[in-house]
Amino acid sequence: MNQVASEATATSYGKINVALRAGPVDAHGYHPLRTVFAAVSLPERVHVRASDRLQIEVVNDPHGVVPRDETNLAAAAARLMADRVGRDPLVEITIDKTVPVAGGMGGGSADAAATLLALNELWGMGLHRRQLAAMARPLGADVPFAVVGGTALGTGRGDHVLPIATSRSLPIALALQDDGISTARVYQLYDELHPGAIDPHADDDLVAGLESGDLERVGRNMVNDLEPVAFAVMPRLQQIRDAALREGALGAVVTGSGPTVAALGADDDHARRIAAAWGAQGLCARAVAVRSVPAE
Ligand SMILES: C[C@@](CO)(OP(=O)(O)O)[C@H](O)COP(=O)(O)OP(=O)(O)OC[C@H]1O[C@@H](n2ccc(N)nc2=O)[C@H](O)[C@@H]1O
Numbered sequence: 001m002n003q004v005a006s007e008a009t010a011t012s013y014g015k016i017n018v019a020l021r022a023g024p025v026d027a028h029g030y031h032p033l034r035t036v037f038a039a040v041s042l043p044e045r046v047h048v049r050a051s052d053r054l055q056i057e058v059v060n061d062p063h064g065v066v067p068r069d070e071t072n073l074a075a076a077a078a079r080l081m082a083d084r085v086g087r088d089p090l091v092e093i094t095i096d097k098t099v100p101v102a103g104g105m106g107g108g109s110a111d112a113a114a115t116l117l118a119l120n121e122l123w124g125m126g127l128h129r130r131q132l133a134a135m136a137r138p139l140g141a142d143v144p145f146a147v148v149g150g151t152a153l154g155t156g157r158g159d160h161v162l163p164i165a166t167s168r169s170l171p172i173a174l175a176l177q178d179d180g181i182s183t184a185r186v187y188q189l190y191d192e193l194h195p196g197a198i199d200p201h202a203d204d205d206l207v208a209g210l211e212s213g214d215l216e217r218v219g220r221n222m223v224n225d226l227e228p229v230a231f232a233v234m235p236r237l238q239q240i241r242d243a244a245l246r247e248g249a250l251g252a253v254v255t256g257s258g259p260t261v262a263a264l265g266a267d268d269d270h271a272r273r274i275a276a277a278w279g280a281q282g283l284c285a286r287a288v289a290v291r292s293v294p295a296e
């Protein structure tokens with residue numbers, strides 16, 4: 001396959017899990033999920049440029065915690081894509097981050113997804129997003145969603161993605177922490193709660209709320225089975241959730257394995273007020289107001 005451009009850029013976004021249900025651990029050591037993802041307006045912009053070797057640069061990583069070596073998920077994405085085309089991954093990848101690292105917001109997954117999208121263009125592969133999403137599964141459970149974007153139901157490990165046709169954007173406040181929570185540890189502790197099987201209709205009311213644009217219905221259905229574990233590991237997260245509810249949030253929940261807490265406002269101003277209240281109470285390192293982002 002020929003090189004059709006010498007550089008390309010693509011964007012993917014951080015995610016929240018509006019709802020997350022997890023079943024008992026399977027024979028492979030993974031928990032089956034039923035989760036509703038929403039992409040939020042924290043973009044990860046990835047630029048790829050033909051080079052003589054695989055290189056990673058990261059912009060906006062003030063603490064220098066994002067790996068620059070082959071363990072970066074964007075490098076893994078480049079190798080996967082190169083294997084698929086039968087070429088060497090000779091690209092310089094520049095990642096411009098806005099998603100907090102290890103926040104349960106899928107920033108690394110967004111980088112991997114944006115790398116696949118950008119290389120699809122750079123190498124003129126002409127693959128559709130659905131094809132790229134299927135290809136992305138080995139990179140991580142959240143990567144197929146990060147390719148598809150928008151709002152979607154994830155089943156399996158969250159890696160089988162079905163888009164949801166939303167009729168309005170969600171105004172969301174996010175409480176961010178400086179310290180992360182280990183996903184592996186959260187799932188391990190979750191087993192101690194002896195979870196039962198997931199109800200396949202658990203998300204019906206939430207999906208109806210998203211489709212009709214009924215924010216109160218969406219808020220009522222925000223849930224995360226992993227939340228009790230996240231609260232036990234980092235007790236201030238419960239105070240943060242409760243503070244949002246006192247500010248009149250329509251729903252508030254830890255996202256993914258945490259520690260980010262997401263709260264749904266009635267409108268953008270309300271989401272900003274919730275974020276400001278968190279900031280004033282000193283409960284989190286940083287609080288921001290964002291919106292859910294539609295699929296491209
Ligand atoms: C919790 C979620 C929700 O969207 O996202 P984050 O909060 O990490 O963003 C995902 O399930 C994150 O899935 P994934 O990206 O595969 O997690 P990894 O960090 O690779 O998994 C670390 C470890 O957690 C356990 N694990 C992970 C996923 C899963 N469904 N069941 C598990 O038991 C496994 O032991 C695995 O080795």
Ligand SMILES: Nc1ncnc2c1ncn2[C@@H]1O[C@H](COP(=O)(O)OP(=O)(O)O)[C@@H](O)[C@H]1O
Nearest residue numbers: 066072073101102103104105106107108109111
């Ligand atoms: N491109 C990347 N951006 C951020 N972290 C990355 C990336 N590639 C690999 N990692 C590693 O993955 C870990 C968690 O990544 P991240 O996607 O930010 O969080 P989460 O899994 O909580 O959504 C980081 O601590 C880092 O060591």
